[in-house]
Amino acid sequence: MSQSLVRALDLMAQLAKQPATLDELASTSNVHKTTVMRLLHSLEAEHFLVRNNAGQFQLGRKLFELSSLALEQRDLRQVARPHLARLNDQTGHTVHLAELEGAEVVYIDKFESHHPVRMYSRIGLTAALHSAAVAKVILADMPRSRQEQIAAGLDYVKMTENTLTTPEALLAELATVRDQGWAQDKSEHEAIVHCVAAPIRDASGRVVGAASFSVPVVLLNYEDLLKLLPILINGTEAISKDLGWVSNERNTR
């Protein structure tokens, strides 16, 4: 496609992990040193890159600026933010907001736990479609045919004892989620955390995103986790209302 662009994006991805020197970048990317340098210069000129005190290259302010700007553009995020902050304040637990982006479910906002035990996640990462609670919630709203298509295409990496590993299991789970109006992740992704998620709908009644609590099992057992559900659903419904959703409307997909 566009060679130089793709190469530059790849360099940025490398630099996101850690600052590096020219030669390091050139060798790990199999691109000639000279070429790498020219790309870096362009990135630097546009402030996507800076050299740090050690003389290494690292990503620069323009990247952060575009990211935060673009994130603000997402209506869902804007509307949800105060509600999610409230959920976080009330419970002290990690709150995530996820949205469908193409064929992936992406975390677009996060509020850190107030407890010392944290879980690992990051804005911009994708949620595993067969294990994350937020993904289940979003998939559950899709037409059955699409669900089957997606379920057939996953590779069901077994991340813990409880991970669903077959399309059938996933489809059955999605049916449950759809009926009950929320989803769980009972240590299906990471053994040490479990989650509950609930859908967010817009004026058309379609699910446009999901919010979740992620809690280390050492803090709350499954039973206590479920006690957070009313609070969560209260929050997601408030967000949905802000998006124009009317609750008494018959949700006829």
Added chain:
Amino acid sequence: MSQSLVRALDLMAQLAKQPATLDELASTSNVHKTTVMRLLHSLEAEHFLVRNNAGQFQLGRKLFELSSLALEQRDLRQVARPHLARLNDQTGHTVHLAELEGAEVVYIDKFESHHPVRMYSRIGLTAALHSAAVAKVILADMPRSRQEQIAAGLDYVKMTENTLTTPEALLAELATVRDQGWAQDKSEHEAIVHCVAAPIRDASGRVVGAASFSVPVVLLNYEDLLKLLPILINGTEAISKDLGWVSNERNTR
């Protein structure tokens, strides 16, 4: 430099402001439609771009991922985070963290005010060197010669009544900041907010960043703002210590 790359970065900057269609992007960037499309395709393939429901192009998850990853790489940010969170909790006011990046002072972290009146800022933006308190703090640590060089190169846009408008005024201010160990922004940037900032030092004693409180004048008058100073400095010193700074060391730049 690298034409296609620079063009692609420019497209991303456009899209950060708002989602757009192919033709819109082509016309505002003076690049042929076909070319724009090919660049967009490359960006899309790398997940820097997605099409939204309306069929428009918007920035995608990879951008967010790289940004948050790269931000985590910044040692200062990592170390400062819990301290800043505490400052934010204690006071409820907006807390900023800024760092020198090349010849610019960039906001690399932010904790929102708990009060309804917020101020406008964004991670990745640069601070105005002649008015922002965080910038003053960082500049104040530089050698006099460098200060003069920078002071001579600014364009002193007058943003409020109180904005410093001459190199002399700025240099005098920097001397004061250096002596007193903190800086103010008395409605010099925005008439409705004032700030106080304090330096963060690493093991070498050099100033590596600054943290600040930004408070709307309607919430606190200047006198009350200054009462936040002990809390702020307490926080920045704690961060400095975490970075290996030893307080009794004579600060002989």
Added chain:
DNA sequence: CGGCCCCGTTGCGTATTTTGCAACGCTAGT
């Protein structure tokens, strides 16, 4: 129903832009 406008897409020939090579300069460390 027909025509129009907006949006994205494709094929092709050209030449501009990017690429790789080889060699150089600088600094720091031994």
Added chain:
DNA sequence: ACTAGCGTTGCAAAATACGCAACGGGGCCG
């Protein structure tokens, strides 16, 4: 003084990106 690591430059070759012109499919309006 020698070496190793890092970034930089000039140049010639060609691969890559470019612009053009034209197509196709919706959706909207008359």
